[in-house]
Amino acid sequence: MKKPMRVAVTGAAGQIGYSLLFRIASGEMLGKDQPVILQLLEIPDEKAQKALKGVMMELDDCAFPLLQSMVGTSDANVAFKDVDVALLVGARPRGPGMERKDLLEANGAIFVPQGKAIGEVASRDVKVLVVGNPANTNALIAMKAAKGLKPSQFTAMMRLDHNRALTQVAQKTGKAVTDVKKMSIWGNHSATQYPDVFHAEVAGKNAAQTINDQAWIEGTFIPTVQKRGAAIIDARGLSSAASAANAAIDHVRDWVLGSSEWVSMGVPSDGSYGIPEGIIFGYPCTTANGQYTIVKGIEHNDFAKAKIAATQKELEEERAAIAHLLK
């Protein structure tokens, strides 16, 4: 039996939490032979704590063989104690007519104490995924607040955009999603993100050439992926939850266990592709041995360069708006 891994999930009584926890406990994130201990954080509010207890009762009622134990708490120092993986989901979702950056004021401050607690009590090798929006800038806030950890331990979720893009291309070309490779989502998890189909492949051939429809790429594919979150809110009246939880599972699984595919991750910029250090930027990455590596050597045309510059600018503006939280 492997040593259990400790996984913290914040916002555990929320809608993403409800789609996420059962899959983590069943082994879909860290492996079917990997026992887990769930450390669940919710706000110190009677209703939220009661709802969290209810979710924990249901987790009990699944009798998951891999779920070794769990704790529910409103104390970040308890939730993050010794954790190997921290999923920072707890934050307000947007409603109709809002952009994700409109949440910065409401949500940004959450990530200062949580980042600080992670720096103080989590495993020195903790892997952090920020899901709560605006995810990239919240990840930056948590990263800056967490002393004693490496920036590369903090990531933001671009995987939902990545998965959305895979399906759009598969449906357009009549191929299976598994035929679509080398997808990449650049920049911010927002409407300025740049989903790149020019370097993607479908059944081993260049995706853009196979699609052979520039108007569809510019006028349908890119905006559909950029605005899919808003389309889900419009259709459901609530923001995406099951697909977001699924993307979080994919992100952490590939980061921890490795993947033979390119995956899109929001990671601290390191100067790659001219993006200066100091923002959390979506890049195509490969993963192995618990580490990610930004894919190097991609050549962008002027169209792509302009899109990437726009999303970089937005991330820099978001950072400026919360500069007071980056101490």
Ligand SMILES: NC(=O)C1=CN([C@@H]2O[C@H](COP(=O)(O)OP(=O)(O)OC[C@H]3O[C@@H](n4cnc5c(N)ncnc54)[C@H](O)[C@@H]3O)[C@@H](O)[C@H]2O)C=CC1
């Ligand atoms: N990065 C991405 O691709 C996606 C991000 N999201 C974001 O994920 C976040 C959560 O979404 P939902 O689960 O739908 O929202 P929700 O409102 O259903 O649940 C959020 C939960 O977080 C809790 N919470 C709030 N502040 C907290 C704190 N300081 N500590 C611990 N828990 C806290 C709330 O009490 C609530 O139970 C939102 O910000 C949403 O915009 C959603 C979908 C995709």
Ligand SMILES: O=C([O-])CC(=O)C(=O)O
């Ligand atoms: O759009 C939203 O607010 C929720 C989200 O991040 C997504 O579905 O991509």
